[in-house]
Amino acid sequence: MTDALIAITVLWGFVFIYAVMATMDFGAGFWSMIYINREKTKATNIANRYLSPTWEVTNTFIVALVVAVYSLFPTAAYTLGTVLLVPGSMILLLLALRSAFLVFSNIATEYRKPLTYISGITGILIPGLLISVLPITHGEFVDYETGFAQLNLEALFTSPNVYAFIGFGISSTLFLSSVLLADYSKVSHAMDAYQVYLRDARIFGPISLAMAFLIMLTLRGEAPWLYDKMMEDLPLLLFSLFFFLIGGAGLFLPSFFEKGVRGMPRLAMIAVTIQYLVASYVYGKAHLPYIVYPGVTIESAFTDPNSFRAVFVTYIVGFAILFPGFIYFWSLFMHDKRYLRQRKPKEGTQS
């Protein structure tokens, strides 16, 4: 494996981790808004219980991702920075509103509803914009007429492929987050919320799959180089589809593990994650060696070898230090029954 290939693998890893965490984060924010008026099901409580401690950590991953791009592939950062000025700025503006109002909604309890609406709506738009970065890297919307790379916004927003990606981003956000929240509410013994999220997952699973097919269909015409290379790995794509079906079984079948309960959300969660992992591997592999087609490749954009070595060492040291922290964090918020099964935050003395 060349250094550049190792670097792009690390970057792809970050993209995948962030994609999964962000879909759960933005999705949870959205569901927390949708169910805000149905207090009995506690669906909003569950979403907030997941969201409150995690959003900062999730947000750190997007910074990690941006930093990884410019420290591993500085030349690509140059092109991407130039091309993504407008969509990138839109994402940043929405992200600022979303994060701030998410925090505000937890603090200013009387105004929780309007504040949650702002964070929920801005939040669900972000994954759609974020994923539009992928079709932009396919190159057909980048002009070089002036001698500098420039994004053709008109072509971008008239492309069916871009809309397929946006639809996929948003529906996947709703799908993955409802599977996660179904699992989270089941562990929390909030069965009303569990039913709600199970239903949502059943609805958005097929929609996200349909969107994935739509991406492939439109990709064929718009970026045939990518489509052809993805189809070379058809067995893997079918493997991914297979895990989607296992995920579906986890949502629809009665539980093998517990009597009288419908659905195995933990199984669905794992299967669906594998589904996305395999599919994104196929996409990423087909995308190689281009970062931005056709001008920027991983070799041409790669950083100085000395810098790469130094950065790589910090990755290893950094993760060795952080790993226990992540485990501790997980045990406190994903595993501790005292946190998960609290009736509601004790607010007895609130005036």
Next chain:
Amino acid sequence: MDDLLIARSLFGTTMAFHIIFATIGVGLPLMILTAELLYQKSKDLEYVVMAKRWTKAFAVLLGVGIPTGTIAGTQLSLLWPGFMEVIGRVMPLPFQIEIYAFFIEALFMSIYVYAAERIAPWMRIVSLILVAIGALASAVLITNVHAFQGTPAGFRIEDGNIVDVNPWAAFFNVSFFVTAGHVALSAYVTGAFVVASVAAFKMLRNEYGSRLYKFHQKALMISLVVGGIAALGTALNGHSAAQYLHEYQPEKLAAAEGLFETQSHAPLAIGGFVDRETESVKWGIEIPWALSFLAGNSFDTVVVGLNDFPEEWWPPLFIHTLFNAMVLIGSLLIMIAFAGIVWKKFLKKDRFPKWFLWLLVTSGPLAVAAIEFGWIFACTGRQPWVIYRILSTAQAATTATNLSLLFILFIAVYIILAIAVVLVLLYYFKKNTVLDDIRRAEDKNVQLFSSNS
């Protein structure tokens, strides 16, 4: 405005807005930690209440500080792709390591707030120390990139290509420690005086001798001690920072002091405005020989004037005023802190005169203003370079045009956030008074930290 100026204004606005939250975000954890430690020592519940209330304020400020920091980090690539291409090649380490500092801060901040009642007291202290370290490390590391811009190291340019890259040499560039030290210490000054402002205001609003008055007085004394020590440290460090300028960026020092002619026994100009036509500082006070002494610890030190540099390399001359304002506020804060401590601890007077409390009320906003002046001085004083004598700001800027709409949108969002954050803070602390929190702290069955979160 041309595109370069808009790009600079946009990024400058982002930074000016972000640093308010970033600076307080570094300073407050130290105050919270001090209060927690004082509680462990004295078992006085009021310190826990302070820690809780400051933590709430901190959490709200993070709600703006984190996304604006994300904006700043990403805008670097969007607006200055030429700069980030060099940084990515030569100086990726501070950004990279900062990510780990970020993670530590984010993980343990959530643990400190949302798991406060489920973890052991010592673990709470450890979490808080890790939050404080994470916040400090982020500030130090990001400032390191700024230090590198002034004193680049660890690479050479050969025929327009970057060669001989040594990322660790770039990381430990010569002004790293002095610049980062300045930012870290001044953040502690700001965190402390922001608390002092609120405490002094509340003391004015509450009857002398009441429980609330005493509570806020305790908070005020903590902030005067922390703020006083940090302010003194900032001044001492600032002195070495100026000496570094003398050695490594002489035209910046010359512009900061309004010095045109190279000379030994150079005078120090305080106040006034630098006049290009007469090549002098108008309306200022001149202290003979002082600049030479400050720059090199001897009156014989030759200080280089602006006329020794081509005019297109001159920083804007208004930085003299920014520099003065920063130093003036810094000195004032040292005096305020020491006056307060002497009055209370050594003269044993039990109440502060009203005018002194009002002076304290202004200290927080003044500290924030000094941070702003300092950063604008440091960054406009480096112009026309983005990396000193290597890459000009114009070369580094994005080739995209029509930035004005984006500029307006970002300003609009910052205004919305600024108004919202103030309203949310006012709302929360009005709704949850000090007395409410004291009652919660005394009642063992109620969770103080997770209440209302």
